[in-house]
Amino acid sequence: MTEADLISGGYAGLFLTAFLAATLLPLSSEAVLVALGNADGFDVTLLFALATVGNTLGAVVNWALGRFCLHWAGRRWFPFSAEQLSRAGDRFGKYGVWSLLLAWVPIVGDPLTFAAGVLRVPFLPFVILVGIGKAARYAVVLAVAWGILGS
Helix, strand or coil: CCCHHHHHHHHHHHHHHHHHHCCCCCCCCHHHHHHHHHHCCHHHHHHHHHHHHHHHHHHHHHHHHHHHHHHHCCCCCCCCCCHHHHHHHHHHHHHHHHHHCCCCCCCCCHHHHHHHHCCCCHHHHHHHHHHHHHHHHHHHHHHHCCCCCCC
């Protein structure tokens, strides 16, 4: 499935892209969001909501993996290396649950949400903080795409 396929999928394609981008697949939900936001016939508020919810739910998958699947760590197919887990644990040690506001950051965000599961961060604070961070990122992406911040 290509990015063009996901864009042609409209709302469902954006949701799926945002969800998968928060897990392990190298997808750009931002590119799909911008493409659909600039296309005719799409409600930008709904696009924003779907991207945020999809990406947050993808992070929940990482949290659940950390919470329930750590005993498989070190296996070849396991999604995170020992180094990534160590870095994420260090960030948690330094900044606590507030670091989840940065769960959208490429490379470190996915291991961070996994570490939250390993460290048994309660689900509700996890979802709230991750959702806030991801919503802020998508709001900035849309604002930049429309030239609101650059003008």
